Amino acid sequence: MPNLIESSLKVKGILDSRIGGRQENQDSAGSADTDLGTIVVVCDGMGGCNGGAVASSIAVTTVIDEVSAAPSGSSPVDVLKQAIIHANEAIYDKAQEDPSLSGMGTTIVAALITKQSLIVSYVGDSRVYLLRGKRKVFRTFDHSYVYQALVSKKVITEEQARLSIHSNAILKALGVESTIDPEVFVLPYLKGDRLILCTDGFWGAMPENELISSVCRKNGLMTSMQHTFARIEKIGLAHGGNHDNYTAAIIDLNVESLLRTKMDTRTKVLIAVLSACLLASVSLNVCQFAHRAKANEHVEHVEGEEKNLEKHAVPSNPSNLSNNADSDKNAESTKEGTDQKK
Incomplete structure (x- = not known):
């Protein structure tokens, strides 16, 4: 026994x-x-x-x-x-x-x-x-x-x-x-x-x-x-x-x-790997945040430029510009003829 x-x-x-x-x-x-x-x-x-x-x-x-x-x-x-x-x-x-x-x-x-x-x-x-x-x-x-x-x-x-x-x-x-x-x-x-x-x-x-x-x-x-x-x-x-x-x-x-128990090699390696993964994850998030901020800044800059261009824009169809000029001339001639009749 x-x-x-x-x-x-x-x-x-x-x-x-x-x-x-x-x-x-x-x-x-x-x-x-x-x-x-x-x-x-x-x-x-x-x-x-x-x-x-x-x-x-x-x-x-x-x-x-x-x-x-x-x-x-x-x-x-x-x-x-x-x-x-x-x-x-x-x-x-x-x-x-x-x-x-x-x-x-x-x-x-x-x-x-x-x-x-x-x-x-x-x-x-x-x-x-x-x-x-x-x-x-x-x-x-x-x-x-x-x-x-x-x-x-x-x-x-x-x-x-x-x-x-x-x-x-x-x-x-x-x-x-x-x-x-x-x-x-x-x-x-x-x-x-x-x-x-x-x-x-x-x-x-x-x-x-x-x-x-x-x-x-x-x-x-x-x-x-x-x-x-x-x-x-x-x-x-x-x-x-x-x-x-x-x-x-x-x-x-x-x-x-x-x-107290000392950490064995296996535990130390595991902690090192987890620490490296955490550091990599943090670094990646920081990079992504910086990239997004830069991208947003670029978008805002582009939008501002587009607004400035709209203010000083030239019509895209030149014929419209010519037609508008002829119309203005005709209008002036008609006005002059009317004045002469009077």
Whole structure:
């Protein structure tokens, strides 16, 4: 049964793990509400005998205990990173003490949700997704051969990497070396965002777009988890039933972080395009207004000239002018004859 993720912040979540088609579940996961915020950890163990289960359990316990013990004024980033470094040392030392655990290790993804921000740290190929609606706004980039050597250089696509026989060849894990340098990200989050922490048995079961669609169902966290787990199990059985353990935490963030979200490149481009269109529209309207004003001025000038011409106009028919002159002469002759008769 899924475990509820308790938090004093306005977040709620569930966490679950399944054995899949294996004899043992080497995944481990846990969460705690601390003075620094809500800590959630998911690990995928590896190693012969029960080494993987031991390694993942040590990692989860160490990180949660150290974050829980940190004073409220501590730096959440430093605390989380140091907790993972100490987890690496604890696993490595345990393997040195017990030869039967030699070679054990584990991936880790940890999320510390604070009022200020979301702090994510990881080693290996377990993942963190931050989803906004059904859009991926952040995802960790696997420490694996196919991603670091091939996907990052655009030799193959992410989907080809997921289906590759080398997809589980990871380059970094806790407990394998005496030292480790975990990657850390500090992210803003918005009200309504959904956070996913998961092992490769979860994210590797289906194409990423299908996975995101499945975990973002609107029927609630439990329905999303159950629906996705059922799909993973069905896919695993259809491919022979030897599918990996799968573990996930799904968390709804019902508040906005104090750290504000920066505009992404896509949004900046959209705003730039809209601004350019608005400027072009304004410029066009100004030009049209100026053209109409000039046209009206020209019309008024032409009308004025026409009126002046009408005043000084010469009749268009010269014969009329001649006839009028003859008529005037006849009129004068008649007048003179009349005068003479008198």
